[in-house]
Amino acid sequence: MTGAPLPPEFALIARHFAPLAGAGTDSLTDDVALLTPPPGRELVLKADALVGGVHFLNDDPADLVARKLLRVNLSDLAGKGATPIGYLLTVSVPRGTPDAWFAAFAAGLARDQAEFGVSLLGGDTTSTPGPISLSLTIVGHTAPGITPRRGGARADDAILVTGTIGDGALGLAVALGKLTDSTGHLLDRYRLPRPRMGMPVGEFATASMDISDGLVQDLSHICRASGLGAVLEAALVPLSAPARSAGPAWMETILTGGDDYEVLMTVPTARVDACIAAAAERGISLTRIGRMATGPADVRVLDAAGAPMTFAATGWTHF
Amino acid sequence: MTGAPLPPEFALIARHFAPLAGAGTDSLTDDVALLTPPPGRELVLKADALVGGVHFLNDDPADLVARKLLRVNLSDLAGKGATPIGYLLTVSVPRGTPDAWFAAFAAGLARDQAEFGVSLLGGDTTSTPGPISLSLTIVGHTAPGITPRRGGARADDAILVTGTIGDGALGLAVALGKLTDSTGHLLDRYRLPRPRMGMPVGEFATASMDISDGLVQDLSHICRASGLGAVLEAALVPLSAPARSAGPAWMETILTGGDDYEVLMTVPTARVDACIAAAAERGISLTRIGRMATGPADVRVLDAAGAPMTFAATGWTHF
Numbered sequence: 001m002t003g004a005p006l007p008p009e010f011a012l013i014a015r016h017f018a019p020l021a022g023a024g025t026d027s028l029t030d031d032v033a034l035l036t037p038p039p040g041r042e043l044v045l046k047a048d049a050l051v052g053g054v055h056f057l058n059d060d061p062a063d064l065v066a067r068k069l070l071r072v073n074l075s076d077l078a079g080k081g082a083t084p085i086g087y088l089l090t091v092s093v094p095r096g097t098p099d100a101w102f103a104a105f106a107a108g109l110a111r112d113q114a115e116f117g118v119s120l121l122g123g124d125t126t127s128t129p130g131p132i133s134l135s136l137t138i139v140g141h142t143a144p145g146i147t148p149r150r151g152g153a154r155a156d157d158a159i160l161v162t163g164t165i166g167d168g169a170l171g172l173a174v175a176l177g178k179l180t181d182s183t184g185h186l187l188d189r190y191r192l193p194r195p196r197m198g199m200p201v202g203e204f205a206t207a208s209m210d211i212s213d214g215l216v217q218d219l220s221h222i223c224r225a226s227g228l229g230a231v232l233e234a235a236l237v238p239l240s241a242p243a244r245s246a247g248p249a250w251m252e253t254i255l256t257g258g259d260d261y262e263v264l265m266t267v268p269t270a271r272v273d274a275c276i277a278a279a280a281e282r283g284i285s286l287t288r289i290g291r292m293a294t295g296p297a298d299v300r301v302l303d304a305a306g307a308p309m310t311f312a313a314t315g316w317t318h319f
Numbered sequence: 320m321t322g323a324p325l326p327p328e329f330a331l332i333a334r335h336f337a338p339l340a341g342a343g344t345d346s347l348t349d350d351v352a353l354l355t356p357p358p359g360r361e362l363v364l365k366a367d368a369l370v371g372g373v374h375f376l377n378d379d380p381a382d383l384v385a386r387k388l389l390r391v392n393l394s395d396l397a398g399k400g401a402t403p404i405g406y407l408l409t410v411s412v413p414r415g416t417p418d419a420w421f422a423a424f425a426a427g428l429a430r431d432q433a434e435f436g437v438s439l440l441g442g443d444t445t446s447t448p449g450p451i452s453l454s455l456t457i458v459g460h461t462a463p464g465i466t467p468r469r470g471g472a473r474a475d476d477a478i479l480v481t482g483t484i485g486d487g488a489l490g491l492a493v494a495l496g497k498l499t500d501s502t503g504h505l506l507d508r509y510r511l512p513r514p515r516m517g518m519p520v521g522e523f524a525t526a527s528m529d530i531s532d533g534l535v536q537d538l539s540h541i542c543r544a545s546g547l548g549a550v551l552e553a554a555l556v557p558l559s560a561p562a563r564s565a566g567p568a569w570m571e572t573i574l575t576g577g578d579d580y581e582v583l584m585t586v587p588t589a590r591v592d593a594c595i596a597a598a599a600e601r602g603i604s605l606t607r608i609g610r611m612a613t614g615p616a617d618v619r620v621l622d623a624a625g626a627p628m629t630f631a632a633t634g635w636t637h638f
Contacts, residue, residue, distance in 0.1 A: 026469070031365065031399065032365045032396065033364045034362070042354070044351045044352070046407070048409065051447045053447075053448045088456050089366065091368075092373075092452055122365055124368045126368050126373060129370075130370075130450045133449065135366070135368065135443075150345070150348060150349050
């Protein structure tokens with residue numbers, strides 16, 4: 001005799017999630033995870049939720065949904081220059097969700113765990129009468145006392161961004177049939193964020209964050225927290241070739257659309273060249289797009305001729 | 320000029336959640352929380368989700384829903400003898416959820432933050448086309464190396480439980496109109512768990528956990544993880560006066576129904592008296608209800624005459 005069989009909930013966890021579990025979790029057979037913090041380091045914590053029909057479509061491939069969930073949280077750590085350790089996950093799905101959905105979801109997590117060096121620390125699986133509802137809490141660490149906040153920018157600091165801006169928002173337009181992109185680049189960037197892990201943020205930035213709700217809106221958070229304005233030069237914003245091909249009619253989408261998952265930093269002008277060089281050493285491009293300025297705490301966007309641009313929407317709100 | 324107004328999502332967070340925020344969160348105006356781990360301590364982490372229509376009713380008072388969400392997670396820490404620090408929270412609600420709902424939800428959290436000495440470390444608020452969907456990750460700490468797992472029980476260890484068993488499950492029966500209780504005790508225990516913070520678990524237990532899915536099922540997890548059977552004497556299980564009044568027809572509900580949020584421990588027989596005394600010092604009653612035994616890894620429940628009892632269901636599954 002081997003004892004009582006596992007109830008379905010626990011069998012599901014054992015089959016799909018236990019192989020993802022990290023040290024200190026007893027393969028998810030225990031109630032809690034134990035974590036010995038890296039000595040002398042500060043912990044960095046963040047939680048984000050993704051809901052079917054709001055942040056993804058219910059028939060999106062489960063492996064991509066899982067990877068996006070993990071990556072949007074990793075991107076928050078990247079925005080602060082933190083190193084990820086692991087994550088806790090709650091998954092609420094309709095009754096009758098097929099085992100293949102869980103298998104694909106777990107396969108997506110496994111793939112990104114290997115890529116980003118993180119493991120599953122625990123969580124909860126439950127049913128819901130509504131759409132798939134996911135929540136992930138990421139745990140990382142960093143050197144104590146160096147993490148930039150949103151409120152540390154100073155007048156005349158340069159505004160820098162990693163990578164390219166607008167690909168995710170244009171990718172959504174492609175997904176909705178409003179834009180064509182024969183390269184597939186934009187759709188790919190919408191479906192799968194590329195968090196900029198390893199950016200040397202703490203060493204250079206006076207303020208930093210990742211861009212998830214649109215460049216203009218996220219920069220406005222730094223303005224508000226720092227009590228400063230920002231002057232953003234649209235012509236300096238780095239664009240991918242497919243984004244450039246979309247043409248000027250898409251500029252508002254590019255600057256306000258969200259889903260970038262790049263790092264936004266303010267850096268003292270004397271440190272900009274060293275910061276760009278340090279990013280390049282890690283294979284990350286970094287571009288100066290404007291400067292912080294005294295004045296009202298909002299973002300002025302200037303076109304190539306130096307004239308102010310105005311937008312109907314200033315960013316994506318999930319609410 | 321004061322700059323751009325806050326988008327509604329951020330205004331909501333500033334109004335209701337920022338007052339709950341702990342140190343290292345910049346009043347939730349930043350992307351991440353920073354946490355300096357208590358020196359020399361091990362961290363204890365757990366995440367649980369509650370979904371409207373599954374774990375609570377959509378018209379349940381928001382303050383009670385908030386407190387239950389926090390308390391079910393606190394109870395997991397209590398089951399391991401850990402001390403809570405704070406929590407991250409994701410809240411997904413239908414569009415148009417009134418501000419009063421958020422005000423009540425935050426008031427419930429504020430009340431329990433004061434009671435349990437925890438603070439909000441971060442989170443995310445989003446809309447959903449489905450029912451209210453909540454997820455909470457709790458962070459606590461404990462002395463390193465002393466946390467009991469489920470798999471550490473040894474043959475002949477005593478099985479102990481805190482408080483009384485079955486009140487939560489009977490309270491659900493009251494809420495559903497299947498049982499009457501003029502005292503209000505059962506309904507209260509269903510609506511508001513009382514996590515047993517401060518139980519001296521690490522010093523005494525070979526295995527421990529909190530009871531959330533029913534005494535018999537949760538004990539079976541300890542059996543399976545420890546490779547042992549358990550003999551549970553139903554007549555020894557501590558009952559509140561209202562639970563006793565419900566009569567023997569409710570014994571299956573009491574033993575298998577869930578929502579107890581008491582601590583279940585296995586303790587070497589030589590240490591039982593000291594453990595009960597240590598719990599009493601903290602105002603927590605602790606009762607011996609059976610023993611671990613060699614044999615198949617499941618739970619044998621005996622009635623007062625020593626005859627085996629069998630149940631249709633062995634525990635609550637959320638799935």
